[in-house]
Amino acid sequence: MMRRGTTPSCVRASPDLTERFLEPQRQDPIDPPAGRVRTGAGSPAAVAWLLGACCFASIASMRACDTLLPALAAEFSVTVGQASRVIFVFAVAYGVFQLCFGPLGDRYGKLRVIALCALACVIGNGIAFLSPSLDWLVAARIVSGAFAAGIYPMAMAWVGDSVAYDQRQVALARLVSASVLGTLAGQWLSGLIAEWAGWRPTFALLAGLFLVAGGLLLLRAARGDASPAGAVRQGRRPALLGILALPSARWLLAVTAIEGALAFGAIAFMPSLLQRHHAVSLSMAGGLTAFYGVGGFVYSRVAGRLLRRIGEPGLARLGGASLCLGFLAFAYAPSLVWIPGACALAGFGFYCLHNTLQTNATQMAPAARGAAMALFACVLFLGQSAGVLAAAWVADHLSDALIFAIVGPGLLALSLAAARRFRR
Numbered sequence: 001m002m003r004r005g006t007t008p009s010c011v012r013a014s015p016d017l018t019e020r021f022l023e024p025q026r027q028d029p030i031d032p033p034a035g036r037v038r039t040g041a042g043s044p045a046a047v048a049w050l051l052g053a054c055c056f057a058s059i060a061s062m063r064a065c066d067t068l069l070p071a072l073a074a075e076f077s078v079t080v081g082q083a084s085r086v087i088f089v090f091a092v093a094y095g096v097f098q099l100c101f102g103p104l105g106d107r108y109g110k111l112r113v114i115a116l117c118a119l120a121c122v123i124g125n126g127i128a129f130l131s132p133s134l135d136w137l138v139a140a141r142i143v144s145g146a147f148a149a150g151i152y153p154m155a156m157a158w159v160g161d162s163v164a165y166d167q168r169q170v171a172l173a174r175l176v177s178a179s180v181l182g183t184l185a186g187q188w189l190s191g192l193i194a195e196w197a198g199w200r201p202t203f204a205l206l207a208g209l210f211l212v213a214g215g216l217l218l219l220r221a222a223r224g225d226a227s228p229a230g231a232v233r234q235g236r237r238p239a240l241l242g243i244l245a246l247p248s249a250r251w252l253l254a255v256t257a258i259e260g261a262l263a264f265g266a267i268a269f270m271p272s273l274l275q276r277h278h279a280v281s282l283s284m285a286g287g288l289t290a291f292y293g294v295g296g297f298v299y300s301r302v303a304g305r306l307l308r309r310i311g312e313p314g315l316a317r318l319g320g321a322s323l324c325l326g327f328l329a330f331a332y333a334p335s336l337v338w339i340p341g342a343c344a345l346a347g348f349g350f351y352c353l354h355n356t357l358q359t360n361a362t363q364m365a366p367a368a369r370g371a372a373m374a375l376f377a378c379v380l381f382l383g384q385s386a387g388v389l390a391a392a393w394v395a396d397h398l399s400d401a402l403i404f405a406i407v408g409p410g411l412l413a414l415s416l417a418a419a420r421r422f423r424r
Helices: 015-022 044-076 085-096 098-108 110-130 134-148 152-162 165-197 200-221 236-244 247-267 270-278 282-289 291-331 336-361 366-397 400-422
Strands: none
Touching (some): 044 085, 044 110, 044 134, 044 165, 044 200, 044 270, 044 282, 085 134, 085 366, 098 110, 098 152, 098 366, 110 134, 110 152, 110 200, 152 165, 152 366, 165 200, 165 282, 165 291, 165 336, 236 247, 236 366, 247 291, 247 336, 247 366, 247 400, 270 282, 270 336, 291 336, 291 400, 336 366, 336 400
């Protein structure tokens, strides 16, 4: 088991490769010492709240269309699988544009990049609100996904710059709380709003939230950022190539891509399965699915205690087992009574596994953490896009319950493989 305060062996960078490709990158220490938290843009509490608001809006935007798929399919006279393009293109844009915003965050300041991306998301959600056809909505989701790419991963990188490794899993768990609340809002409130006022007001509400959070964070970032302009001198190509040259980084990125394909491919079809199999309303489907986020919120509250008790390998195994049981129970639940517990169990398991992976990812390349987290998020959401496509085919041609029957055991096997690696 890994000792607290040490860098996990699965992500310990080769000194030669790190020096060759990734240094010098910053004028401040690569890793803050234990107990030290750095910020450079005003009150740490204010920055944390604004980062949380931007992450909340980003994840809510990502998950908003999950519950809306049946409504979109009905409005535009397409199948649910065809309507899922709005999820697929968001994931592709979100993954690809990481490669732009990660190095920009290292160079010009992570808070500044996050704020500008949040303001740009106002445009994408505004177009979605006004979309006259599915094609327009797909284009709007591409814009939203592209700029949302610069928010949550850069926030994780900012935490990595500011918090010592032995405290980082807990610090990231607090950031997870914002993403969990975003998931809850995206999946539940979008269905509730759609039932009473149609699907368009969801995007208007998101645009307003991005405007407020992004504007206030930009004002904070203008006072100074933890990564000053000009700190990175090598450009993004050497940094990205240097990270990919590390075998441990390639392994972690591969595991993350598989996790994204399996977990997010299933999550996207949870509301539609409830509507097809249990004949519930949009708001009810969104509300039940939101218990997935409740499970994640529970994880964020107990992460520190679990980490001290069972370590990172134990967290990975617990996550895989919970995901497997939760997804299987969700798919084959005989009544709605089982659904909240199944969703919460799956959500708890996902964040146990995923937060362990992303905590390790913050150490892939400490000298170019923005680029490293960009690669992490890129492969995660490219995996998601592949998973959504595969799940859409299964839902349209076979059975949507089969999606969860495949994904649950697959994530269990993945978590066991990851746990063995973390123990080395």
